[in-house]
Amino acid sequence: MFQYNLGTGRESLEIIIVAMQLGFYFDQTRCVGCYTCVVACKDWHDIAAGPVSWRWISAIEKGTYPNPFVAYLSLSCLHCEQPNCIPVCPVNAIFKRKQDGIVIVDREACLGNSKCAMLCKDACPYSAPQFGEESGAKMQKCHFCLDRLAEGKKPICVESCPMRALDSGPINDLIARYGDTMETEGFIYSSDVKPIIIFKPKRG
Numbered sequence: 001m002f003q004y005n006l007g008t009g010r011e012s013l014e015i016i017i018v019a020m021q022l023g024f025y026f027d028q029t030r031c032v033g034c035y036t037c038v039v040a041c042k043d044w045h046d047i048a049a050g051p052v053s054w055r056w057i058s059a060i061e062k063g064t065y066p067n068p069f070v071a072y073l074s075l076s077c078l079h080c081e082q083p084n085c086i087p088v089c090p091v092n093a094i095f096k097r098k099q100d101g102i103v104i105v106d107r108e109a110c111l112g113n114s115k116c117a118m119l120c121k122d123a124c125p126y127s128a129p130q131f132g133e134e135s136g137a138k139m140q141k142c143h144f145c146l147d148r149l150a151e152g153k154k155p156i157c158v159e160s161c162p163m164r165a166l167d168s169g170p171i172n173d174l175i176a177r178y179g180d181t182m183e184t185e186g187f188i189y190s191s192d193v194k195p196i197i198i199f200k201p202k203r204g
Contacts, residue, residue, distance in 0.1 A: 021081075021101035022144060023171035023196030024158075026074055028184050030165035030200075033057055033072035040160035041076075044145070052130045054142040055157050060186040062204055069204035073186040074166065076142035076157065077128035079103045081194035084123035093139070094120060101196065102144045105129075112136040125190045144168070171196050 041047070041055045055076040062069040079096075083103050086094045093109035096102070110116070113131045120139055121129040131137045145155040153159070158166045167174065175198060182189040184201035 017098060018096070018101040019099055021079075021171045021196055022169065023079065023101075023174060023198070024076070025167040025174045025178050025198050025200075026184070027165045027167075027178075027200040028071055028073065028202040030163040031057075031072040031074055032163055033059060034162065036160050036162055037074055037157035037166060040156045041142075044156040047140075048132070050133065052132050052140065054130065054140070058186050071185045071202040071204075073184065074157070075126060075187070075197075077103060078126060078195035078197050079142075079144065080190075080196060082192065084125070084193050085120035085129055088119040088123045090116065090119070100144075100149075102146070103141075104143055104146075105139050105141060107138040107140065110138040112138050125193060126195065171198070174198055 035057055038053055038055050038057060042053060045054065047054065055074060058073045058075070060069075060071045060073060079102050081101075083094070083096065085103070086096065089110075091109050091111055093106045093111075095104055095106070097104060112135075114135045114137075118129070118131055118139070121127065121131065128141045129139050130141055131139055142155075145153070148155060154168050158168050167178070178198055178200060181199050181201060182195075182197070184199035185204070187199070189195065
């Protein structure tokens, strides 16, 4: 069982009991920056071409010839233990599911970018909340492929990766299988929000 304290307003605090926290694993030594996970995610969720991407890849380049270092980092919403996005939403449109800890946005309740200051986007240290450029665009982000989860399948990003650099599941199971490393090249663990992800780092 996981017990999380989530602010639901400036004055109140809600205690959430999560039965089984789902999370991600990323093997940075395998990722080649092919963007298959990004494209598969946009295609599966019918996300229009443009700046919105529920999963994204960053390239990390260090060093100089003859010892250059290149690594890639694939990220999405990390369904944090203490998400900063939840308490700042003025209409409580973001919540953490009790059964699996997935952080969800109710897009019908969301005010959209024309009526809201997009506080959730600013509050997230990993820039997971996404807004389209059109007026009134509602917040959107990774929801762990809820449709696939209901069928017992892994998120499409995990299934599509040709290098098998991604995995997902109950975080305790992932830690037992892969270890508990929470930082890697290009990623700093935030003790404030406690992202639910572990890594196999690529070392320079």
